[in-house]
Amino acid sequence: MANPAVARVGRDTISETLGREIVDGVHQPGAVLTLESLQQRFGVSRTVARDSVKVLESHGLLYSKRRIGLVVTAAKHWDVMSPSVIAWRLASADARGAFFELTQxxxxxxxxxAALAAARRTEVQAHQMLDLAATMRRLGExxxxxxxxxxxIAFHRLMLEAGGNSMFAALADVVAEVLTGRTKHGLMPTRPMPEALDAHDGVARAIADQDPREARRYMEVLVAEVRSALEE
Amino acid sequence: MANPAVARVGRDTISETLGREIVDGVHQPGAVLTLESLQQRFGVSRTVARDSVKVLESHGLLYSKRRIGLVVTAAKHWDVMSPSVIAWRLASADARGAFFELTQxxxxxxxxxAALAAARRTEVQAHQMLDLAATMRRLGExxxxxxxxxxxIAFHRLMLEAGGNSMFAALADVVAEVLTGRTKHGLMPTRPMPEALDAHDGVARAIADQDPREARRYMEVLVAEVRSALEE
DNA sequence: CAGAGCCAAACATCACACCTTTAGTCCTTA
DNA sequence: TAAGGACTAAAGGTGTGATGTTTGGCTCTG
Known part of the structure; x- marks a missing residue:
């Protein structure tokens, strides 16, 4: 073992830790780190330090500059859509702010x-969708x-995937996070509102009926509730 | 120079090249590369090859596994929201598909x-917005x-930023890309339609008036046109 | 005081050695 | 013969030292 005196950390932990720190504001934009300092701090070699930096760099949290070091970038340059950055933000002091943005x-x-899913869903997806809506009603009641x-979560993921747009599908995890997080942030009633259940039903039926307009309309009902909860 | 026989490439070029190739389907999901092969192909050392791999890995295009090599992942695992991946897709054979998804x-x-901007815009932003709408009318006519x-592009970027949601703001580049790309994909009339100009005006005025409902309504007009152009 | 030139810091890259994991093979054994 | 364990080699992971390259900043000069 190279250096028993320093608390060695798992390989991925470094970019995880630094990522969270940057997002959390521990290192302000413009702050400069060096590879050397990372090696010291985490007790790893240049190779590992560089690997971690590369990851952060590819998410726009910092960039490395010769003769200078590793410069932390301002939030506006971050890759805020990247799952890693989203996770870091949700674990940061401003988790609530991140959560609101995600909800929007x-x-x-x-x-x-929803409209897209109505236009593109397969027969199987239509059935699954109706099933899930029914399940939700049962469990909710x-x-x-x-x-x-x-x-x-399964309902929304299915809907997002049914549209065939990979960028929508990529948001399934975000939606899952938001749905889970609602309880944490006090935006979830202990008992789902009947209107919400009806709306889910409506969306499922409209998608099964291949009626984009109706699907959109019901989804807007759902979304209106979420939005009003946000604004409270 | 280490190896004059091999075409050396700039440092970032490797992940760029590989990224494009993977997105383009040159390397099918499940295909396996090795660091060694990259070193050979690009005439670089292991360090550089690894750096490039790290970038691709952090965008989900591949993962590395001991004893196996670098495994190309299926599109569903890609970080499709990341600017790099978006750029690669737009440069791929399926640029048109990517463009459609981005438009959606x-x-x-x-x-x-638009609604959010109406609720949150500053006074300065309100003026800039009205100015830009006027400019668009003049230039359009x-x-x-x-x-x-x-x-x-400036109009839409301003609107996206005015809402104060960093995730919306991050989409400004996407929107810019889409607006620029419309001409390329034959979705842009040589002369902007008067309705579009009116709608931009309407959005700007509603945002200046801090009227989210109106802003949304006008934006929906704009968007409806884009949508119908998509479906042709 | 301005500009050329030099210096040193910090990343970039390379080469090489060794560690760690693990798919696959082969061999043993019940 | 099939199950299971031991061995092996392949490929990435990590560590190190040396050297290249860029560039901010200092110094020296006219």
């Missing part, structure tokens, strides 16, 4: 995604909240 | 962004298409 993004995308959320 | 994303986000597109 979700709201924006899902109305369109019996107040099995955890299971309800699981079904909810 | 844009459509989805911009209606919500005199058929100065290039300048018109520039103003159009």
């Amino acid at each position: 993004l979700r709201i924006a995308v899902e109305t369109e995604a 019996s107040e099995q909240l955890t299971e309800f959320i699981t079904a909810d | 994303l844009r459509i989805a986000v911009e209606t919500e962004a 005199s058929e100065q298409l290039t300048e018109f597109i520039t103003a159009d």
Whole structure:
């Protein structure tokens, strides 16, 4: 072992730790790190330090400059859509802010995604969608909240994927995160509102009926509720 | 110079080249590369090869596995929202498909962004927005298409930024790409339609008036045109 | 005081050695 | 003969030292 005196860390931990720190504002934009300092701090070799930096660099959290070092970049240059950055933000002090932004993004995308799904869904997807809506109703009415959320996530993921747009599909994880996080941020009633259940039903039926307009309309109902919860 | 026989390439070129190739389907999902092969092909050392791999790995295009090599991943695991991946897709054989997806994303986000901007814009932004709408009308009516597109991009970027949601703001480049690309993909009339100009005006005024509902309504008009052009 | 030139810092790259994991093979054994 | 364990070699992972390259900043000069 090279250096027993320093707490060695797992390989991925370095970019994880630094990523969180930067997002958290521990290193302000413009701050300069050096490879040497990372080697010291984490007790690793240049190779590993460079690897970690490369990852952060490819997400826009910093850039390396000769003769200078590793310069932390301002938030506006971050790759905020990247899953890693999203995760870091959700683990940061401003988790709530990140959560709100994600919710807005979700709201924006899902109305369109519903319409798209209605136009493109397969027969199988249509059935699954109806099933999930029914399951949600059952679980919601019996107040099995955890299971309800699981079904909810599956519902939304399926819808996002059914449209065939890979960028929408990529947001499935974001939506899952948001749906899970709603409880944490006090935006979730202990018992899903009947209107929400109806709306999910409506979306599922419209998608099964290949009716984009209706799908969008019901999704807008759903989304309106989320939006109003946000603004409270 | 280490090896004059092999065409050496600039440092970033490797991940660029490989990224494009993977997105383009040159390396099918499941295909295996090795560091050694990259070193050979690009005439670089292991360090550089590894750096490039790290970048691709952090965008989800491949993963490396001991004893196996570098495994190309299926498109569903790609970080499709990342600017690099977007650029690669837009340069690929399926540029048209990527462009459509981006347009749908844009459509989805911009209606919500308009409403958000109306709620959050600063006084300065309100003025700039009105100015840009006026500029667009002037340039549009005199058929100065290039300048018109520039103003159009500025308009949309400003709107996306005015809402204060960093994820929406991050889509400004995407929207710019889409607006520029419309001419390439034959989705742009040589002369902007008067309705489009009116709609931009309407959006700008609604945002200046801090009227989210109106902003959304006008943006939906704009977006409806884009959508119908898509479906032709 | 301006500009040329030099210096040193920090990343970039290379070469090489050794460690670690693990797919696949082969061999043993019940 | 099939299950399971031991061995092997392939490929990435990590560490190190040397050298290349860029460039901010200092110094020296006219």
